[in-house]
Amino acid sequence: MTESELPEPLKAALDGFERYLVAERARSTHTIRAYRGDLESLLVFAVQEGVDSLADLDLGMLRRWLGNQSASGLSRATLARRAATARSFTSWAMREELLATDPALRLQAPKRDKTLPGVLQRQQIDRLFADLALQSATGDPLALRNRAMVEVLYATGLRVGEIASLDVDDLNAERRTLRVIGKGNKERTVPYGVPAAEAVQNWLTSGRPALAVANSGPALFLGARGHRIDQRQVRSVVGRLLQALGDTSATGPHALRHSAATHLLDGGADLRSVQEILGHNSLATTQIYTHVSVDRLRNSYQQAHPRA
Secondary structure (H helix, E strand, O other): OOHHHOOHHHHHHHHHHHHHHHHOOOOOHHHHHHHHHHHHHHHHHHHHOOOOOHHHOOHHHHHHHHHHHHHOOOOHHHHHHHHHHHHHHHHHHHHOOOOOOOOOOOOOOOOOOOOOOOOOOHHHHHHHHHHHHHHHOOOOHHHHHHHHHHHHHHHHOOOHHHHHOOEHHHEEOOOOEEEEEOHHHOEEEEEOOHHHHHHHHHHHHHHHHHHOOOOOOOEOOEOOOOOEOOHHHHHHHHHHHHHHHOOOOOOOHHHHHHHHHHHHHHOOOOHHHHHHHHOOOOHHHHOHHHHHHHHHHHHHHHHHOOOO
């Protein structure tokens, strides 16, 4: 069964919840797509269980849905998000008087796995940028773009969606800051350093003009055809560069975000400042990077102290 085959009342509720996420919660396009997919999965399962109106939703059915999802091999993180989607949906439906009681109040999902993020060592970062410098020395526009893009990713800890959506006028070259629109359309200002500034200037002077076309618009980073670079291209570029290092399990742009946060804390930055730079709503989200730093400290101690 697909979304188009849902009973009309359920399809109307699905569409209404999406409008709520857009208009009242200001969720990002990526988040809305994920939540809609979660809710579609729930409603399709409900129909297969004999439900044809929201009033028939109950806690047992919601638990069976999550159990079915778990049996299909979904990760704990995905199950946690799907449970959160269900709770958000039923809470909204209560406010809209589509439900008389909230069946998801006691709905629980497995806790997320507390895995530490992959982080590059300082010497790996040095090798990464040495390789990028050699590649960009040829003057190839794509190599200039890649160097500038990776410098900015590491300098600022931006998410992949945030760097893809940057415009030229988001740069303040004099103050070396970026205006970033993050999750929930929240705006923040992020500083960047001299190496990133030099790489971006080289890209803007010698790289971007060679790729730009009539409809490039204000996009800061462009693809080979002159259009705004997309997230898939950013992931591909960074993935190849990290793989070329040959001695790290870190993969993708998020590894640079993890590395930037960890290195800031290792260097003495306070947690609140790192939270602001990364655009985290909760300080608890930022605190995972302190765990990474403590683990490194413990490993160094065990290797170096004679009585460790």
